[in-house]
Structures are given as structure tokens and as C-alpha cells.
Amino acid sequence: MMMREGQYDLDSGAGLIACPRCDALHVELELTSGETARCIRCGSVLAKPRAGAFVQLIALSFTSMVLMVGAIFFPFLEISRMGFGNATSLFGVALAFADGVLLPLVLAVLVMIVGLPVLRAFLMVYTLVPLAQGRRPYRHAADAFRLSEQLRPWSMAEIFVIGTSVALVKVAGLATISLGPAFWAFCGLILVNLASRGFMCQTTIWDAIEDAGLPTDGREMVEGRA
Amino acid sequence: MSAPLDAAPDEGTHDGPVMTAHRAGLIGCRSCGRVWPEDQHRCSRCHARLVPPDRRGLQAVWAWWFAGLIMYIPANVFPMMRTETFAGLMGSAEATIMEGVIDLIKHGSYDIAAIVFVASVIVPVGKFIAIAWLAMVAGRPATVDQAHTRLKVYEVVEFIGRWSMIDVFVVAILSALVQLGFVASIHPGPAAVSFALSVAFTMLSAQSFDPRLIWRGLPLRRRVK
Numbered sequence: 105m106m107m108r109e110g111q112y113d114l115d116s117g118a119g120l121i122a123c124p125r126c127d128a129l130h131v132e133l134e135l136t137s138g139e140t141a142r143c144i145r146c147g148s149v150l151a152k153p154r155a156g157a158f159v160q161l162i163a164l165s166f167t168s169m170v171l172m173v174g175a176i177f178f179p180f181l182e183i184s185r186m187g188f189g190n191a192t193s194l195f196g197v198a199l200a201f202a203d204g205v206l207l208p209l210v211l212a213v214l215v216m217i218v219g220l221p222v223l224r225a226f227l228m229v230y231t232l233v234p235l236a237q238g239r240r241p242y243r244h245a246a247d248a249f250r251l252s253e254q255l256r257p258w259s260m261a262e263i264f265v266i267g268t269s270v271a272l273v274k275v276a277g278l279a280t281i282s283l284g285p286a287f288w289a290f291c292g293l294i295l296v297n298l299a300s301r302g303f304m305c306q307t308t309i310w311d312a313i314e315d316a317g318l319p320t321d322g323r324e325m326v327e328g329r330a
Numbered sequence: 331m332s333a334p335l336d337a338a339p340d341e342g343t344h345d346g347p348v349m350t351a352h353r354a355g356l357i358g359c360r361s362c363g364r365v366w367p368e369d370q371h372r373c374s375r376c377h378a379r380l381v382p383p384d385r386r387g388l389q390a391v392w393a394w395w396f397a398g399l400i401m402y403i404p405a406n407v408f409p410m411m412r413t414e415t416f417a418g419l420m421g422s423a424e425a426t427i428m429e430g431v432i433d434l435i436k437h438g439s440y441d442i443a444a445i446v447f448v449a450s451v452i453v454p455v456g457k458f459i460a461i462a463w464l465a466m467v468a469g470r471p472a473t474v475d476q477a478h479t480r481l482k483v484y485e486v487v488e489f490i491g492r493w494s495m496i497d498v499f500v501v502a503i504l505s506a507l508v509q510l511g512f513v514a515s516i517h518p519g520p521a522a523v524s525f526a527l528s529v530a531f532t533m534l535s536a537q538s539f540d541p542r543l544i545w546r547g548l549p550l551r552r553r554v555k
Contacts, residue, residue: 117365122351122358126545129349145348196506209523250376267499273442310362
């Protein structure tokens with residue numbers, strides 16, 4: 105079934121979009137770059153395509169991977185008092201919980217501040233590189249992108265940075281603290297995440313995955329499209 | 331993707347009756363927005379499970395909500411961390427969440443005390459109340475204005491939930507950093523784990539809530555006031 109833009113079918117739902125927040129139906133139209141489609145009822149953003157967004161997102165994903173390497177291996181904070189000193193990297197932070205009962209928490213903390221950001225960057229690259237090159241997407245692109253979106257709330261690098269500043273104040277009276285390079289790498293990571301959120305439009309990526317030929321049901325709008 | 335289905339394409343949000351996927355006998359994918367016939371179980375585009383917007387989904391919300399509430403009790407009773415100075419000779423202090431906040435106030439760092447207090451007391455408690463309220467009123471008839479308020483509340487809960495993890499990270503950083511042998515050392519307490527679990531469970535509870543239920547109870551025609 106090949107459909108023209110603006111056509112829809114109320115029996116099969118083809119050519120329609122349902123708002124994920126309030127279920128209101130909308131007719132699917134192709135937007136040009138810079139336009140924003142909002143839900144008619146609840147005002148949620150339905151689509152917000154930006155020209156060149158895929159390449160930007162790929163670049164930002166690579167940036168965040170590089171920064172993460174720095175954030176893991178460089179010292180994070182250094183402390184000294186009365187000749188006793190200690191420097192800790194991110195792994196040190198997580199391993200602080202490593203005695204016995206608290207081990208699951210170590211893993212959880214490591215996953216939330218290192219594992220998930222890296223995984224999400226990798227998934228984005230996996231999904232977007234073929235799309236940016238105009239090739240067929242990889243076989244699991246749809247699952248990869250959905251997983252990446254599901255994991256978004258659990259990747260907590262920015263919260264970790266705020267936690268660091270709270271920790272700094274708490275020990276300020278106890279000892280002298282200095283920030284290591286990994287801390288700044290983490291701050292950079294937050295800026296990169298903010299930037300990539302600005303370019304992110306789920307609907308556009310889903311449409312692109314579909315248009316680029318991932319097997320769906322043939323509902324992709326090919327006719328009436330440049 | 332912006333034209334409303336059964337109304338003239340006017341600007342802004344409108345208050346009149348809106349055709350929803352559910353009323354049309356269809357089912358919308360919450361992950362990618364694609365619309366399918368009601369008997370389909372999985373979205374063919376993004377492979378997400380298709381869930382109809384009904385109150386059965388609220389069971390998961392309540393289950394995670396209670397799990398979170400139960401874990402929140404030990405998180406407040408047990409100490410978050412234990413500080414030892416001079417190998418315990420100068421005293422070792424155990425601090426619960428509230429004691430930690432009071433400690434910060436005594437040191438004069440009111441702003442940080444405020445951050446910790448908001449992140450680990452006000453936000454979790456507010457979240458419990460907000461999710462319970464949303465789950466109770468979900469699917470009940472509401473006016474459009476009420477529905478907008480509820481959606482706002484839901485969005486705030488969704489956005490703010492993860493920030494409660496701050497206190498867990500603070501404990502993690504401190505206990506990794508302050509290992510100065512004889513001089514001073516900090517160890518995590520049992521409350522750190524239960525607090526982390528409580529935050530995770532309430533996040534899951536908020537994620538299980540289907541915001542489409544907020545709009546489900548809307549009457550088809552506007553009632554004359």
C-alpha cells in the first residue's frame with residue numbers, strides 16, 4: 105500500500121500519528137527543517153526536524169565517548185590534609201561501595217554514570233551512521249534506537265556533577281580539595297548532552313529509519329516526497 | 331504531522347472534542363507515535379509493545395509506588411554515612427539524611443543544605459504524593475483545564491525524579507575520596523542503598539504511569555457551566 109501525503113485510513117491507522125502523551129490523532133505530514141509540530145490538545149512536541157541533525161548527533165556521540173574515556177581514567181578529585189593525600193578516579197568512587205552488601209550499589213552507580221552514557225552514544229552511532237550516509241540501516245536499528253530512548257532517564261552524568269559540588273562543600277572543612285581533569289571532562293559531557301538534546305527529534309529518526317528501508321509494513325510515505 | 335483529525339487546523343491547543351486513537355478503535359504506539367488497528371500487540375515500526383490506555387496499567391504504578399515507599403523508611407532511619415576522625419579517637423559520627431542537612435546548616439552552607447534537603451526530602455515526598463494523586467484521579471472525568479494541570483504535574487514528576495540520586499552520589503564520592511587512613515575516613519551506611527532503591531522504584535512508578543489516562547475521562551462534549 106503506497107500512500108500519498110495527507111491521506112489517511114481510519115481502519116488501519118495508516119497515515120496517522122497519535123500523541124504519546126494524550127492519544128490525540130493527527131494526520132501525518134512531512135515537515136520542513138525548522139518547523140515544529142505540536143499536539144493540538146496537550147501541546148507536546150510531536151516532531152521538530154532540523155537539517156543536518158544526524159551528522160551533528162553522530163559527532164556529539166563520538167565527542168561524549170572521548171570525554172568519557174578521560175573522565176574514567178584521569179583523577180577526579182584530590183584531597184590532602186596534614187600530609188595525607190588521596191586522589192580518586194571515577195572507578196575509585198564506585199569501588200568505595202565495594203565491601204560486601206553494598207556491591208550491587210557499586211554496579212548501579214557505575215552503570216548510571218559511565219555505562220549508560222557510553223552505551224547510549226554507541227547506540228546512536230549504530231542507528232544514525234547508515235542513515236546519515238543514505239544507506240540501509242543496520243538490522244537492529246529500530247531496537248537500538250528504542251533502547252537508547254528508554255535508557256535516557258537512567259543515565260545520570262549531570263546529576264553526578266551536582267553531587268560532586270555538594271561533596272566538595274561537605275569536606276571543605278575537613279581537608280583541602282582540588283578538582284582533577286576528569287571533573288572538567290564530566291562538565292564537558294553535560295554540555296555535549298545538552299547540545300545533542302537540541303538536535304534530537306525522535307519522530308524524524310523513526311521516519312528516517314523507516315524511509316531508509318527497514319522492513320515495516322510499507323506505510324512509509326514515498327510518493328509526494330522529494 | 332500537525333493537522334488535527336476532526337477539526338479545522340487552527341492555531342494553538344484547542345478545547346473542543348478531539349478524536350483520539352482509542353475512540354477511533356485504533357491504538358497508538360507510545361514509543362514512535364505510529365497508529366495501528368486495536369488488535370495489534372506490537373508496533374511494526376519500532377517493535378515496542380502496544381498498550382491500550384486503560385486503568386489496568388495502574389497496578390504497576392501502585393506496585394512500584396509501594397516498593398519505593400517501603401524503601402524510603404529505612405533510608406531515613408539508618409545513617410547515610412559514617413565519618414571517623416583520627417581512627418575514631420576524635421569521635422565517629424553517623425549521619426542520617428536529616429542530620430546531614432542540619433550539619434550543613436551548622437557549617438553555614440545554607441545553599442548546599444537547601445540542595446540536599448530539596449533533593450532528598452522534598453522531592454521524594456512530593457513525588458510520592460503526586461504519583462498517588464495522579465493514579466487515583468486517572469481516567470476520571472475531568473475538565474480540559476484539570477487535564478492540563480495533571481499533565482504538568484506528570485511532566486514535573488518525570489523530570490525531577492532522577493535528581494534525588496544526588497545524595498547517593500555524594501555519599502559515593504565522599505567515601506571514595508575521604509580515605510586518609512588515620513586522619514579521617516568516611517564509610518557509606520545502609521541508608522545509601524535503600525535510598526537509591528527508593529529513588530529507582532519511584533522512577534519506575536512514574537514511568538509506568540500512562541499520561542494518556544489523564545485525558546481519557548474527558549467528556550465528549552464540553553459541559554455547560
